[in-house]
Amino acid sequence: MEEVQQIPSRLDKRNHSVDMRDSPRCTLRTSKMSYSVPGPKGTRKTILSNLDLVFEQASLTALMGPSGAGKTSLLSVLSGNAPSGSVTGSVLVNEKPSPRGFKRISALVPQDDVLLSSLTPLESLNFAARLRLDVSASERSEQVNAVLSSLSLTSHKDTLIGSVDKRGLSGGQRKRVSIALELLINPSILFLDEPTSGLDSKMAEDVTSILMSLAHDQGRTIICTIHQPSYRIFSSFDNLVLLSSGKVVFANTVANTENYFSSNPLNSPPPNNENPVDFYMRILQDSDSTVDFPSAWLASPLNAKNKLATVGRWGPGELEFVNRKAYAVSRLRQFWVLFHRFCVDYVKDKTKFIGGAGLKVTVGVMIGVVWLNQAKPDGDGKHTQDSIFPTQGALFVCLFSSVMDTLFPTVMVMPTTKSLLLREYKNGVYSLPPYFFAQLLANVFFQTVNSVLMGVPIYLLVGLNMARWRIFVFLGCLTVMSSIGAALGLFIGSLVENTQQAQQVVMPTLVPLELFSGYIIPYDKIPDWSLWIYHISFFAYALSLLEINQFEGVVFSDCVVPDVPDGTCPIVCFETGEDLLESMNVYVTDVGKDILALAVTFSALAGCGYYAMRSLVGGWDGGFRNGFAGGLLGGCGGGGEERRGESESESRKVEDLKVPLVGTV
Ligand SMILES: Nc1ncnc2c1ncn2[C@@H]1O[C@H](COP(=O)(O)OP(=O)(O)OP(=O)(O)O)[C@@H](O)[C@H]1O
Numbered sequence: 204m205e206e207v208q209q210i211p212s213r214l215d216k217r218n219h220s221v222d223m224r225d226s227p228r229c230t231l232r233t234s235k236m237s238y239s240v241p242g243p244k245g246t247r248k249t250i251l252s253n254l255d256l257v258f259e260q261a262s263l264t265a266l267m268g269p270s271g272a273g274k275t276s277l278l279s280v281l282s283g284n285a286p287s288g289s290v291t292g293s294v295l296v297n298e299k300p301s302p303r304g305f306k307r308i309s310a311l312v313p314q315d316d317v318l319l320s321s322l323t324p325l326e327s328l329n330f331a332a333r334l335r336l337d338v339s340a341s342e343r344s345e346q347v348n349a350v351l352s353s354l355s356l357t358s359h360k361d362t363l364i365g366s367v368d369k370r371g372l373s374g375g376q377r378k379r380v381s382i383a384l385e386l387l388i389n390p391s392i393l394f395l396d397e398p399t400s401g402l403d404s405k406m407a408e409d410v411t412s413i414l415m416s417l418a419h420d421q422g423r424t425i426i427c428t429i430h431q432p433s434y435r436i437f438s439s440f441d442n443l444v445l446l447s448s449g450k451v452v453f454a455n456t457v458a459n460t461e462n463y464f465s466s467n468p469l470n471s472p473p474p475n476n477e478n479p480v481d482f483y484m485r486i487l488q489d490s491d492s493t494v495d496f497p498s499a500w501l502a503s504p505l506n507a508k509n510k511l512a513t514v515g516r517w518g519p520g521e522l523e524f525v526n527r528k529a530y531a532v533s534r535l536r537q538f539w540v541l542f543h544r545f546c547v548d549y550v551k552d553k554t555k556f557i558g559g560a561g562l563k564v565t566v567g568v569m570i571g572v573v574w575l576n577q578a579k580p581d582g583d584g585k586h587t588q589d590s591i592f593p594t595q596g597a598l599f600v601c602l603f604s605s606v607m608d609t610l611f612p613t614v615m616v617m618p619t620t621k622s623l624l625l626r627e628y629k630n631g632v633y634s635l636p637p638y639f640f641a642q643l644l645a646n647v648f649f650q651t652v653n654s655v656l657m658g659v660p661i662y663l664l665v666g667l668n669m670a671r672w673r674i675f676v677f678l679g680c681l682t683v684m685s686s687i688g689a690a691l692g693l694f695i696g697s698l699v700e701n702t703q704q705a706q707q708v709v710m711p712t713l714v715p716l717e718l719f720s721g722y723i724i725p726y727d728k729i730p731d732w733s734l735w736i737y738h739i740s741f742f743a744y745a746l747s748l749l750e751i752n753q754f755e756g757v758v759f760s761d762c763v764v765p766d767v768p769d770g771t772c773p774i775v776c777f778e779t780g781e782d783l784l785e786s787m788n789v790y791v792t793d794v795g796k797d798i799l800a801l802a803v804t805f806s807a808l809a810g811c812g813y814y815a816m817r818s819l820v821g822g823w824d825g826g827f828r829n830g831f832a833g834g835l836l837g838g839c840g841g842g843g844e845e846r847r848g849e850s851e852s853e854s855r856k857v858e859d860l861k862v863p864l865v866g867t868v
Contacts, residue, residue: 227308228260228422229296229391231281236292238273238280238449250276250288251449258426258442260391263418265437265457266428267480268446269488274428275396277446281426282311282394284629287821296392304529306631309392310385314400316377317622319544320366321551324356324380327364330547331384333540334632337531350386354379354413375406379413385630386417388531393417395427404433411436437480447487450497455505463505530634538637545645555612556649560656563608567657570600571664578753579666585760588776591783597665598749599722601658601677602742605684606691606713608657609650613692614705621696621819628820635820639693639813646689647682654681668753676752680745683801687741690808697815716740721747726788744800747789754780755791 233256242248251273258264258281266274279285281294283305294301302308318327328350332343351357356379364380365371372380378398385393398414399407411432418425418441429436437443443460445453453463461479464486465472473482486492500506530537550556577593580586624638658681661667662674695712699705719729720742729737737743757780777783784790 227297227391229308229424230260230298231258231392231424231426232256232293232295232298233281234293234295236280236290236294238276238285238288238290240288247289249449251280251446253292254451256444256451256454258392258424260424261418261422262441263415263425263439264427264442264444265432265440266426266444266446267430267484268452269484271448272446273449274446276449277444278311278394278396278426278428282309282629284311306529307388307531308390309394310388310390310630311626312381312385312393312395312398313622313626314396314398315622316374316381317619317626318364318377318380318384319548319623320364320369320371321548322364323361324351324364324372324376324383325360326547327380328383328387330540330544331632332387333532334537334627335388335531346387350383353386353417354383356380356383373406374402375409378402378406378410382410382413390423392424392426395425397428397430399432399436400430407433407436408439411439415439431484432480434478434480437478445483445487447496451506452487452496452500453483453505454500459505463503529631534634534637537633538641541633541638541641542645545641546648549645549649559612559649559653563653563657564660566604567660568664570597570657571660574661574665576664576666578668580757581760583760585758587761588759591777594665594667594753595722595746595750597661597667598753599720599742599746601654601661601681602684602745602749603717604657605650605654605681606688606742608653609646609685609688610692610695610709610713612650613646613689614696614699614709615702617692617696617699617705618701624816625820635817636813639816643689643693643809643812646692647686650685650689651682654678654685668757673752677749680748680752683805684741684745687801687805687808690805690812693812694808694815697812697819716742719743721787721789727786741801741804744797744804747793748797748801750784750787750789751791751794751797754783756780757783759783 233254236251236254236256237249238251239247239249254277266277268274276285276288280290283301296302296305322330325347328347329343332347336343336346338346348357351360356376359372359376362376363369363371364377371377382393382395382398393414395414398410402410414425414427417423429440438457440457442455443453443457444451453460455463460483461472464479464483473479486494487496532540574593574597578586578590578597620642627633628635628638655678658678659674662677667673667677691712695705695708699708715733715736716739718724719733719736720740721729721737722742726737759777759779762776762778777786781791
């Protein structure tokens with residue numbers, strides 16, 4: 204059994220620092236609490252009905268029941284993360300309405316260990332501490348070390364967390380890091396969704412014994428959903444809440460479970476050769492059973508005892524302390540810490556950082572070699588007609604690559620970053636704008652570096668216009684296109700459920716914009732019905748800029764128009780760069796318009812990305828995502844159940860905790 208040490212006392216009330224000894228001890232009580240969600244055709248589906256439960260301070264409670272019984276829903280409602288449905292009845296913390304800063308005294312550890320795989324436990328905790336604790340650096344580091352030691356992670360603090368593809372911490376250690384991240388704020392109430400799932404029996408026992416100590420030695424109220432625990436693990440819990448079809452079947456001490464089921468309502472003890480926990484689950488799911496378990500529980504004397512359980516009280520000034528601030532640090536600080544974390548995560552992932560940069564240089568050199576010196580003028584500074592097509596090709600490939608190389612990595616990492624965002628946002632770690640802008644800026648920054656690494660070799664090898672400042676216009680244009688790719692990536696990534704869907708959205712979105720950009724289909728060949736696509740294509744505006752940058756002032760030496768009798772020239776031939784530009788509907792005076800169009804495109808996509816992310820975490824109109832993405836991905840499949848799960852877990856801003864959960868909501 205792992206030993207849990209007490210986290211030292213260092214509370215500074217002015218700074219909202221944390222320490223369990225000074226933090227409120229909390230008892231959670233539900234009274235006639237019901238939870239329902241919108242069902243089909245305007246009906247409502249009741250998921251939890253009339254729950255009267257008490258979760259006492261310094262206790263470890265197991266939430267159990269057959270699949271679909273409502274365990275996760277109950278955890279979501281108790282932790283303040285079920286805004287998609289409606290809650291009636293009351294959920295009280297120390298007999299008082301849930302305080303404004305509820306998320307600063309409670310924490311939810313999700314089932315999946317959503318962690319940044321390229322960081323170590325120490326780095327993860329340091330970043331989390333910078334976001335969640337408004338104390339001096341030395342106090343922060345003291346707290347991080349105390350939490351690491353509290354969860355027996357000190358000797359693993361510098362090991363890479365890792366993931367399925369990258370070896371790192373074991374499953375049990377990862378789970379402990381997940382718990383440690385939440386323990387940083389010394390929560391009075393800790394909610395855990397299946398903390399032992401996926402762990403072997405030894406790891407599961409270690410995690411349970413840690414939870415037991417956190418409850419008993421440190422006074423926390425701990426509530427976890429749990430599936431098929433061994434009898435040993437089951438016996439470590441103090442209390443058991445057993446649900447079936449959203450109703451309470453048993454809610455009392457674990458010690459009383461066997462007596463209760465052996466007498467009323469079953470009148471027979473569990474068979475000797477069967478784990479009693481498995482036995483209770485089996486009988487609850489027995490479709491032939493005639494026993495009305497919820498009614499039997501309501502009539503039980505143990506139920507009355509449960510209702511009369513002693514409840515905690517707020518100490519003097521505690522409620523005021525909890526009610527103060529929604530976030531521990533300012534939004535500017537949140538932005539800076541998150542930006543730093545995105546950068547460290549990117550740089551530490553060698554495949555992303557070194558591999559990505561190496562690939563860009565290689566591709567740049569390859570393209571440069573393919574079109575070597577094709578755009579270079581002759582000794583007199585003049586160009587030839589046959590340089591036009593390869594030059595345009597090189598310019599277009601650079602633009603295309605800048606967008607795609609930013610868009611795809613951004614979309615591909617979204618499943619991981621989304622889960623992390625949901626976890627942290629749900630737990631009130633930061634507000635959305637700092638997160639969104641930190642992610643956008645970090646993506647733009649790294650992908651711009653990559654675009655430059657690819658663009659410079661192409662520029663030099665192809666022999667593009669070397670007039671002094673033109674290379675900077677070229678690189679600036681690639682930077683803008685990378686930024687557009689990043690904003691579009693965040694937008695699409697927030698809308699879709701997985702990478703497969705992302706691919707199904709990306710290609711149909713980008714192909715028309717490329718096709719009608721004026722390069723693949725020349726401007727004068729674009730059918731009238733699709734001219735609008737040309738006018739909204741950011742490829743068209745960026746290509747226009749690069750073509751002006753390249754061809755303005757250029758003279759072609761080989762345009763000798765043959766003398767033909769009827770006056771029509773049989774070949775298309777340009778004497779100057781301006782002639783060429785005009786033939787493509789590009790004018791030197793368009794520069795301002797092109798820059799404005801790109802700026803508007805970037806702002807619009809960033810706005811849509813933010814809106815989609817806001818919708819993802821459950822703010823504003825949660826229906827936007829389901830409506831828009833549902834329509835877009837109607838035929839893509841795979842999402843109904845996941846989407847339900849996500850909306851169920853949608854977060855609400857901490858400020859919103861002023862009203863809900865209490866009384867009739
Ligand atoms: N937002 C929702 N919309 C529709 N149905 C929902 C929603 N949330 C939960 N449900 C339904 O409510 C019931 C309880 O779901 P919940 O996820 O809470 O059960 P559970 O006991 O945690 O199940 P499991 O053990 O399988 O995770 C299920 O039938 C589920 O389909």
